[in-house]
Amino acid sequence: xxxxxxxxxxxxxxxxxxEPVRRLPAPSLRALAWFCLLPGLxxxxxxxxxxxAMAERLHVPDLCVAAVGAVLxxxxxxxxxxxxxxxxxxxxxxxxxxxxxxLWIGASSLGCLRAWIAxxxxxxxxxxxxxxxxxxxxxxLPLSVLIVLMLRRAAPMRPNLTAALAGLAxxxxxxxxxxxxxxxxxxxxxxxMHAIAVGLIIGLNGLAGGRLLDRxxxxx
Amino acid sequence: xxxxxxxxxxxxSDSYRPATKPLSIGLGASRVSGLERxxxxxxxLEETLSATMAAAQAGDAEAYRRLLRDCMxxxxxxxxxxxxxxxxxxDVVQETLLTMHRARxxxxxxxxxxxxxxxxxxxxxxxLLRCQSRRxxxxxxxxxxxxxxxxxxxxxxxxxxxxxxEARLAQAIATLPKGQRQAVEQLGLRENSLAEASVLTGRSxxxxxxxxxxxxxxxxxxxxQDRKDGHV
Numbered sequence: 001x002x003x004x005x006x007x008x009x010x011x012x013x014x015x016x017x018x019e020p021v022r023r024l025p026a027p028s029l030r031a032l033a034w035f036c037l038l039p040g041l042x043x044x045x046x047x048x049x050x051x052x053a054m055a056e057r058l059h060v061p062d063l064c065v066a067a068v069g070a071v072l073x074x075x076x077x078x079x080x081x082x083x084x085x086x087x088x089x090x091x092x093x094x095x096x097x098x099x100x101x102x103l104w105i106g107a108s109s110l111g112c113l114r115a116w117i118a119x120x121x122x123x124x125x126x127x128x129x130x131x132x133x134x135x136x137x138x139x140x141l142p143l144s145v146l147i148v149l150m151l152r153r154a155a156p157m158r159p160n161l162t163a164a165l166a167g168l169a170x171x172x173x174x175x176x177x178x179x180x181x182x183x184x185x186x187x188x189x190x191x192x193m194h195a196i197a198v199g200l201i202i203g204l205n206g207l208a209g210g211r212l213l214d215r216x217x218x219x220x
Numbered sequence: 221x222x223x224x225x226x227x228x229x230x231x232x233s234d235s236y237r238p239a240t241k242p243l244s245i246g247l248g249a250s251r252v253s254g255l256e257r258x259x260x261x262x263x264x265l266e267e268t269l270s271a272t273m274a275a276a277q278a279g280d281a282e283a284y285r286r287l288l289r290d291c292m293x294x295x296x297x298x299x300x301x302x303x304x305x306x307x308x309x310x311d312v313v314q315e316t317l318l319t320m321h322r323a324r325x326x327x328x329x330x331x332x333x334x335x336x337x338x339x340x341x342x343x344x345x346x347x348l349l350r351c352q353s354r355r356x357x358x359x360x361x362x363x364x365x366x367x368x369x370x371x372x373x374x375x376x377x378x379x380x381x382x383x384x385x386e387a388r389l390a391q392a393i394a395t396l397p398k399g400q401r402q403a404v405e406q407l408g409l410r411e412n413s414l415a416e417a418s419v420l421t422g423r424s425x426x427x428x429x430x431x432x433x434x435x436x437x438x439x440x441x442x443x444x445q446d447r448k449d450g451h452v
Contacts, residue, residue, distance in 0.1 A: 004292055004310050007317065011288045014321050020279030021325040086326050087343075088335035155323030157343040 024154060027082035027089070034082075034147050035075050038173050041139070042180070049180035062110035067179045069104030073097050074172030081147065081165035085154035085213075094161055097168055104172070108194065129193045135181060136197035139174035140167075144201065148209045159213035160206050167205025171198040266334055274329040288317055291337055298341035308348055315344040392442040393435075400435035403428050 024030065076097040083093035147166045156162035175194065269290060276284035292313050299312035319340050327336050393404055406417035407428065414425040421428070 004296075004313055006310065007292065007314055010314060010317060011285055014288060014317065015281045015285035018276065018279055018281040018284050021277050023277060023328065024326050026328070086328075086336075087323060087339035088331070088337075089339075154326040155319065155340070157339050 024086075027086055027154075028079055030150060031075070031078040031082040034078050034143075034150055034169075035173075037143065037146065038071075038074065038176065041143075042177055045177065045181070051180065054180045062107045063179075066104055066107035066110075067176060069100050069107055070172045070175040070179075072100035072172075073104050074169050074176060076100050077165050077169035077172060078147065081151060081162050081169055082154070084158060084162045084165065085151045085156040087155050087157050091158065091161070094165060097165070097172075101168070101172075104175075132178065133193055133197050135178055136171070136174045136194065137200065139177050140170040140197075140201045143170040143173050144205050144209065148205070148212055151209075151213055156213045160210035163209030163213055164202055164206035166209055167202035168198075170205065171201040174201070266332055269337070270329055270333040273324070273327055273333055277324060277327070277329075288320070291317070291320070294334065294337060295341040298338050299345045302342055302345040303349060304345050308352065312341065312345045312348055315348065316341045319344060388443065388446055389439070392439050392446075395442075396435050396438060399423065399427070399431045400438065403431035404435045404439070407432050 025033075076099075080093045080096040083089045083096075084091060144167060147169060148163065151162060151166060175198070269287060272283045272287040272290070276287055295313045295316045296309050299309045299316075304312050316337075320337065323340065327333065393401060396404065402421045402423070403417070406412045406420060407414070412420065414428060417423075417428050418425050423431075
């Protein structure tokens with residue numbers, strides 16, 4: 001009998017009728033699998049996109065850089081989320097999305113100067129900004145649900161951190177998907193609306209996703 | 221005793237690092253060989269647990285049973301290193317085994333097993349300690365105060381005050397005239413009857429009553445003055 005004799009029955013219970021399990025693929029591969037959903041969703045939405053307007057807007061360097069930053073943030077945050085979902089992996093992975101996030105925020109912040117440096121810009125009105133908010137929240141919802149379900153198969157030891165990273169990945173992906181549908185150029189108010197949407201997505205993921213992930217690990 | 225128990229004797233979970241480089245400078249020969257022996261046994265433990273877990277993932281129940289038993293001392297060491305004590309250690313071991321079972325698909329046999337196990341054990345320890353710290357303490361329970369605050373135990377400083385009051389009383393009695401002092405000693409302090417006090421002092425009962433009355437009046441006045449001066 002072991003030092004913890006009371007647990008012998010638990011060991012027997014767990015070992016009895018043990019089923020073989022399929023090992024999870026490497027976290028980076030799982031992150032890439034989730035990320036592949038992004039072009040898939042983009043293809044689904046393609047018929048509704050205003051490609052001509054998008055091609056014009058992408059000629060503005062900061063908008064192009066912001067779009068690249070959002071895509072890279074989504075990819076790096078997804079990799080970080082899947083890495084931190086495996087026990088024993090370094091939590092330093094959580095820092096991976098910070099450089100592309102800085103690029104995304106930095107390039108987007110140039111929109112604050114748009115009315116000054118590009119007076120001919122197409123400035124958004126209130127209804128268009130609300131449309132952006134709904135698009136970001138709507139697009140991030142399936143992405144968030146899918147990534148949380150995938151993360152639940154592992155065992156995140158810091159569920160809130162992992163879920164917040166998942167939220168950042170979903171927010172970045174939604175912002176990248178928004179580019180072909182963005183009917184106006186970025187401005188300070190537009191940027192603020194995007195920041196609110198991204199903050200909401202990350203916060204909701206951190207709270208709801210964190211609880212879901214914690215229940216998955218602790219069996220609650 | 222299991223293999224893990226032997227290999228981890230004298231090992232703190234957090235202090236474990238596979239010794240992949242030879243140790244040489246500044247250490248005595250016996251110390252070097254001891255550390256190398258521990259390092260080798262830790263590496264063997266790591267490889268054994270990793271291979272056993274891989275077999276368990278494939279559905280080998282006997283390997284899984286052996287693995288869970290071998291993991292217990294490792295988990296207990298990790299729990300103790302995080303501050304768990306007594307029954308809490310056993311609770312952590314139980315919770316960690318359950319989490320291991322649910323998360324066993326997340327282990328990659330190409331990577332070391334102990335960091336995977338230790339991460340789960342440390343997390344479960346933190347969860348348990350947090351849970352314990354959130355539980356209300358008895359000292360915060362108002363019912364506990366009402367039930368136990370006045371159990372007849374002396375308050376802090378009460379003994380000192382009592383001794384000081386007794387000293388002042390004895391001093392006041394000592395200053396009384398002989399007749400009054402005898403009346404107080406015999407009737408008040410020794411609680412003798414009037415007849416007994418009369419026999420012992422050779423005074424009449426009437427004289428004793430008068431002396432006691434006068435003594436009490438004098439003492440009351442003396443102690444009242446002391447209270448006014450703040451001595452008692």
